[in-house]
Amino acid sequence: MDLTMETTSTENEHYVILRGDIDAHTGVQVKETLMALAKQPNATLISVNLEAVEYMDSTGIGIFIAVMKACKQTECTFQVDKLSSRVERLFRITGLYDHIAIHKGESE
Amino acid sequence: MGQNGPKADVIQLTFPSQTEYLGVARLTVSGVANRMGFSYEDIEDIKLAVGEACTNAVEHAYGEHEEPGAIHMTCHVHSDRLVIVISDQGVGFAGELKPDQLTPIYSGRDIDDLEEGGLGLYLIHTLMDEVVIRSDRGVAISMTKCVRRDGVAGDDDWTISKAEV
Numbered sequence: 001m002d003l004t005m006e007t008t009s010t011e012n013e014h015y016v017i018l019r020g021d022i023d024a025h026t027g028v029q030v031k032e033t034l035m036a037l038a039k040q041p042n043a044t045l046i047s048v049n050l051e052a053v054e055y056m057d058s059t060g061i062g063i064f065i066a067v068m069k070a071c072k073q074t075e076c077t078f079q080v081d082k083l084s085s086r087v088e089r090l091f092r093i094t095g096l097y098d099h100i101a102i103h104k105g106e107s108e
Numbered sequence: 109m110g111q112n113g114p115k116a117d118v119i120q121l122t123f124p125s126q127t128e129y130l131g132v133a134r135l136t137v138s139g140v141a142n143r144m145g146f147s148y149e150d151i152e153d154i155k156l157a158v159g160e161a162c163t164n165a166v167e168h169a170y171g172e173h174e175e176p177g178a179i180h181m182t183c184h185v186h187s188d189r190l191v192i193v194i195s196d197q198g199v200g201f202a203g204e205l206k207p208d209q210l211t212p213i214y215s216g217r218d219i220d221d222l223e224e225g226g227l228g229l230y231l232i233h234t235l236m237d238e239v240v241i242r243s244d245r246g247v248a249i250s251m252t253k254c255v256r257r258d259g260v261a262g263d264d265d266w267t268i269s270k271a272e273v
C-alpha cells in the first residue's frame with residue numbers, strides 16, 4: 001500500500017526506482033523528489049523505473065507531466081525505464097504513452 | 109438472484125477527507141470485487157476508478173481551511189454487477205464540469221500544453237460501464253461495473269490471478 005523510492009546518481013544522471021502505490025498521498029513525495037532532480041542545472045538524465053509500481057492513478061500522470069515540463073526547461077532528458085502492465089495501461093488510456101520516452105528493457 | 113432483483117448486499121465505508129485514506133478505499137473495493145469474481149484486470153480498473161473518484165472528493169469537496177469532512181463509499185453488490193457510489197457533502201462543482209475534461213491527452217500536443225490534472229473523470233468514464241454524476245449538496249458519483257463471466261474472465265479466473273497483498 002505504500003511507496004518506496006530509491007535514487008542512484010552517477011555524475012549528472014539520476015536513476016529512480018519507484019515501488020508500490022502512487023496516489024495523491026504518496027505522490028507528494030514523488031513529485032518533490034523528481035522536481036528537485038529536474039531543477040538541478042547540471043542534470044542530463046532522469047530515468048524512472050516503474051516496473052514495481054502496483055497502483056498509479058492520474059496523480060502520477062500529473063507528476064510526470066510536471067517533471068517533463070521542468071526537464072524541458074533545463075534540457076534534461078526524462079525517461080521511463082521499464083514499467084508494470086498497469087502503468088503501461090494507464091499511460092495508453094490517458095494518451096501520455098505517446099509523449100513519454102519509454103525504455104522497456106535491454107531486449108529491445 | 110434475478111438480475112433485476114431489488115436486493116443487493118451493501119458494503120459501506122466512511123473515511124475522513126484525507127489522502128492517507130485513499131488506499132483504504134481502494135483496498136476495500138478490491139476485496140468486494142474480488143469476492144464477486146471479477147477478473148484481475150477488472151479489479152485493477154475498478155480500483156483505479158474508485159481511486160480517481162475518491163481523490164476528486166478529497167481534493168475538491170471541502171475547503172482547505174475547514175475541518176476535513178467525510179467521504180462515503182457505498183458498494184451495492186448485485187449478482188451481475190457492482191455499483192459503487194462515492195459521495196461527499198462538500199461544495200460540489202457547479203458548472204465546472206466541461207466536456208474537455210473527458211478527453212485523453214492527444215498525441216499532437218506539445219508537452220508545454222499538457223495540463224497536470226483533469227484526467228480523473230475521463231478515466232472513470234473509460235474504465236466503468238456506466239457513470240452517473242450528481243452535484244447539488246456535495247457530489248455523488250455512481251459507477252457500475254458488470255461482471256463478465258464469458259471468455260477468460262470466468263468464475264475461476266480470479267483464483268489463479270496474481271493476488272493483491
